[in-house]
Amino acid sequence: MGHPIIQLIIAALIVGCASPQRQESADVSGHTRLGVEAALMADGYRLPVRHWGNAERPRALMLALHGFKDYSNAFATLGPYLATQGILTFAYDQRGFGATARRGRWGGEERLIADLKTLTRLLRKRHPGLPLFLLGESMGGAVIMASATQADTGADGIVLVAPAVWSRDTMHPIQRWALKVVAHTLPFLELTGSGLEIRPSDNLDMLRAYRADPLVIKGTRVDALWGVTNLMDLAMTRARRLPGPTLVL
Numbered sequence: 001m002g003h004p005i006i007q008l009i010i011a012a013l014i015v016g017c018a019s020p021q022r023q024e025s026a027d028v029s030g031h032t033r034l035g036v037e038a039a040l041m042a043d044g045y046r047l048p049v050r051h052w053g054n055a056e057r058p059r060a061l062m063l064a065l066h067g068f069k070d071y072s073n074a075f076a077t078l079g080p081y082l083a084t085q086g087i088l089t090f091a092y093d094q095r096g097f098g099a100t101a102r103r104g105r106w107g108g109e110e111r112l113i114a115d116l117k118t119l120t121r122l123l124r125k126r127h128p129g130l131p132l133f134l135l136g137e138s139m140g141g142a143v144i145m146a147s148a149t150q151a152d153t154g155a156d157g158i159v160l161v162a163p164a165v166w167s168r169d170t171m172h173p174i175q176r177w178a179l180k181v182v183a184h185t186l187p188f189l190e191l192t193g194s195g196l197e198i199r200p201s202d203n204l205d206m207l208r209a210y211r212a213d214p215l216v217i218k219g220t221r222v223d224a225l226w227g228v229t230n231l232m233d234l235a236m237t238r239a240r241r242l243p244g245p246t247l248v249l
Contacts, residue, residue, distance in 0.1 A: 019187065020184065020223035020227065021223050022107065022108045023096060023106065023107045030042055034049070037049060039118070039119060041114070041115055042118065045100070045101065046100070048092065048093040048099045049092045050073070050079070050090070050091050052079030052082065053082065058086060059130075060130055061132045062088070062089040062135055063091075063116075063119055063135070064089060065092075065136040065139075065140025065141070065143055066093075066137060068138055070098075071098025071216070072091035072092055072098060073213070073215070074091070094112055095108075104217055106228070109230050109234060112143050116143055117147060120154050124154055131156040132156055133155060133157045133159065134158050136158075136159070137162065138162055141164060141235070144158055145160065145163060146231060146235045148242050148243060155244065158246040160248045164231070167229070167232045167237075169236070180226075183225070187222055188221060189222045190219035190221055191220050191222065
């Protein structure tokens with residue numbers, strides 16, 4: 001019967017001829033709206049929104065984008081602090097994450113960029129004249145980088161916190177090959193990272209809270225990894241053209 005690994009590859013190829021899947025767009029309404037608890041995108045998709053600070057007399061606006069597998073709660077500590085400095089902070093669950101529809105399925109890099117552009121326009125409309133800053137953590141930073149060269153992003157400044165820029169041209173060839181093969185044969189396969197013995201932080205209370213939070217994605221589909229890699233490719237390509245002042249942490 002041959003080696004088990006060879007059997008697995010053959011079985012994957014037979015099952016496969018698949019391709020990475022992404023969320024289908026909702027019905028196009030053309031209407032966008034920023035509500036108290038959610039924002040409505042032009043294709044009818046709903047993005048849950050959180051905000052911190054006094055909306056009556058803010059000094060500035062901050063739109064915060066969370067990282068891969070996370071959601072808007074990532075800024076539950078930062079938001080209240082920025083509020084003490086007069087900054088009104090908004091954070092939203094990006095498409096496919098948090099409490100959005102079809103959580104865990106990749107929403108498409110162009111859709112993530114379009115959502116950011118829509119939110120910035122809605123905030124500009126609601127708070128005209130106020131400086132608007134974008135803050136992106138990890139994947140959120142990649143979304144900002146991938147969209148920052150487009151004129152209608154409209155940010156006065158950018159903060160990138162450990163931006164995700166592990167693009168294909170920085171990967172080992174075997175890593176690129178493995179990602180391509182698995183994404184096109186077993187796109188539904190979920191990876192958890194268990195067994196790698198990697199501790200992302202020494203903040204044990206935070207790690208316990210993440211494990212217990214049902215809105216934090218624990219198992220990641222391979223086609224979502226394929227999608228975020230496409231996003232990181234875009235971010236790396238456009239990194240040299242970031243407009244305006246940018247703080248990289």
